[in-house]
Amino acid sequence: MLQFPKTSLTAIFMVAVTILSAQSQKLSVESIFKTRAFSTKGVSGISPLTDGTHYARLQNDTLVAYSYKTGQRNGWLATGKEMITSSGDTLPLHSYILSSDEKKMLIPAETESIYRHSTQSEFYIWDRTTRKLSRLTENGKQRLADFSPDGSKVAFVRHNNLFIRDLFSNTEKAITTDGLENSIINGTTDWVYEEEFGFTKGFHWSPDGSKIAWLRFDESAVPEYWLTMYGDLYPSNQKYKYPKAGEANSIVTVHVFDLASGKTTKIDAGDISDQYIPRMQWTNQKGQLAIQRLNRLQNKLELLLADASTGISKVVYTDENKAYVQITDDLTFLSGTDQFVITSERDGFNHIYLCDSKGSVQQLTRGEWDVVSVKGFDPVRQLIWFDAAINGAVNRDICHVNLKGKTTTVTDHRGWNIADFNSDFSFFILNWSDINNPPVISVKDWKGKTIRILEDNARLREQMKVYALRKRELFTMKTTGGTELNGWMIKPEGYDATKQYPVLMYVYGGPGSQTVKNSWDRGQLWYQYLAQEGILVVSVDNRGTGFRGNDFKKMTYLQLGKYETEDQIEAANWLLREGFAQPGRIGIFGWSYGGYMSALCMTRGADVFNTGIAVAPVTTWRYYDNIYTERFMRTPKENPSGYDDNSPIGHVGKLKGNFLLVHGMADDNVHFQNSVDLVTALVNADKDFDSEFYPNSNHGIYTGPNTTFHLYRRMTDFLLRHLKN
Secondary structure (H helix, E strand, C coil): CCCCCCCCCCCCCCCCCCCCCCCCCCCCHHHHHCCCCCCCCCCCCEEECCCCCEEEEEECCEEEEEECCCCCEEEEEEEHHHCECCCCCECCCCCCEECCCCCEEEEEEEEEECCCCCEEEEEEEEECCCCEEEECCCCCCEEEEEECCCCCEEEEEECCEEEEEECCCCEEEECCCCCECCCEEECECCHHHHHHCCCCECEEECCCCCEEEEEEEECCCCCEEEEEECCCCCCEEEEEECCECCCCCCEEEEEEEECCCCCEEEECCCCCCCEEEEEEEECCCCCEEEEEEEECCCCEEEEEEEECCCCCEEEEEEEECCCCCCCCCCCEECCCCCEEEEEECCCCCCEEEEEECCCCEEECCCCCCCEEEEEEEECCCCEEEEEECCCCCCCEEEEEEECCCCEEECCCCCCEEEEEECCCCCEEEEEEEECCEEEEEEEEECCCCEEEEEECCHHHHHHHHCCCCCCEEEEEEECCCCCEEEEEEECCCCCCCCCCEEEEEECCCCCCCCCCCCCCCCCCHHHHHHHHCCCEEEEEECCCCCCCCHHHHHCCCCCCCHHHHHHHHHHHHHHHHCCCEEEEEEEEEEECHHHHHHHHHHHHCCCCCCEEEEECCCCCHHHCEHHHHHHHHCCCCCCHHHHHHCCHHHHHHHCCCEEEEEEECCCCCCCCHHHHHHHHHHHHCCCCCEEEEECCCCCCCCCCCCHHHHHHHHHHHHHHHHHHC
16 A cells, blocks of 8 residues: 555654753754654553453553553553563563453564564563463464464464464464465465555454464465665565566465364355455354455455355355445444444445345445444444544544444544544543644543543643744635645744745645544654745645545546646645745655655646655556555556556656655565656656665665654755755
8 A cells, every 4th residue: 555654754753742941942854853852642552451441551561450440550460570581581561462361461572574564573472370481482483473262372374374372282283384485375465465455464263262264375476576685795685476557466265274173174255266355254153254355356345254164155245336445344243143334435425334144234324424444333332333534534533323323423522533442342542632732642431421631741732832833724725626625734934924935735645545634743843844944834635535435535546646636736726826835936745655646746737846855656557566556547458548647757758846756775565666767767858856765775764773864854955945945
């Protein structure tokens, strides 16, 4: 998925506004990216406990139990100080996985990243009863370690095979043996599933622990891509399977292992191999597995219910869309029945539907607003909990709907509300913020009543009063075609409405995305610095972005880049008409899909934008992965003009302004090849441009101790030179 990477501006720096001293000070690139003195306070490491009345929270290497209702500390579950390895080292307690009975813990150590979401670790088991620590296995690092429901076993993936460790007999059994690098994967996913379907755990214990279901990927026919790593006498190469648009995918099959019999059953997921299995889970019916099947065009989703013993399956639900069906984790099975809830955009907005295995489909939520995600089902009160953009796309609220379709909102502060529920939905921890207020984290009861505040960032709020920061302002604008777009802006220090200012527009703009939110942005400090230096900073969500219904989001189908670019040009012209922008001093900056947008705006919008920065841009959709690209564009064979008409490579002759191209040379997501071919086209067109390429850096461009600072210093200098001087 093309997105502003987690290690980039909006996340890596964890920056938010904090005063360096009691005196008002000026921001600098160094203070933002080197001293790391700017941070908001959060409440991390919280997990609800199974009793429903307590939660666990990691504090100073100790896992402490607290009461939801009173906030009182009620003992501790573990502390890193007593976790001594066989070599005598203390095992740091940074993360953990509790068994269902909460008597054991899995603790990862020596964790290594593989791709964006995947890691491998040396897992340890902490027995809370015996207070003993032991290694899960001595045979190499593991992935995705997970307790069986009774806590007696642990399943994990190693070297593309699935294993089960019996903790009582201390034996290890290989469930699969055919795993092979760049060929066969068991129990986890290939690169493109991880990136585009957003999951890596490809196995699940049955609720009674008698079976384990897993996905098997045969990626042997998928083309390979090579990344070159520099630093040694001869550079090394890393190869992995990357299916570009129109190319072959992994063949994915579903299997179930029965622990008692040792038998493996292949589940019938259909006769077509060129399809996707983007989700798999057990239902609440004994021995029943739910499989979501998606066709390659991604416009037809089917839910299959399968008998795990026989492998026989049947389709019980189908969702079709003229463009594409968005995959989510909203499928929830209701306890004690054969009913389930799922979200669909079939009425024009994303809403919740109550279904059953006989094919009944009943719409529960209604309105011209989108459900964002389903949080779960409360069987006692018969409520389905969800968060939604019920008060406009820029806001989020926590809501529930009963099985008769009555919807209730329980949050009372406009802005961005994020909830984490306890096990029985009687309490939740709410993280609230808005565009100018840092998070307030509180404990609420199920009716939305505040029980207590865990963190209010009071010190930060007081410090903000004496610091020279500008407020971010939400606004709406209309294009000449009559489309209303949402935006935010930060006006320069000493703003004078009678004057015009140089402008930087920050863009992402991809399908279903959103940069304009009524929420605290930990990454806004660089924009605050630019405003301090006299630049007006703006972001506008163009057509194709999310949470405004099916039609608004999917109108860019088959023509990625066309309407999005038109809207960004419209926004720049609106800023000129309204007297905000200084003619000839409008810049644009974006990363990933936003980099693609920046490159298009600097070419197709060359009469409006004089300065642009494109970081890690796609420059032709022919080079990007097939799940993402074909979802919005179909294949290059089916839609050649859609691929080529809006490639920046085909518009380089229009470039007039100052253009900075940035890419990590080891980017496994948007390959460096994209920028290389853009450079070739720019040179052939005799166009001047600037570039920064970072060896061994991936999509986030953070490899090495000084890389991030160098990148932002370079971009800052470029913008100040061309927008202000």
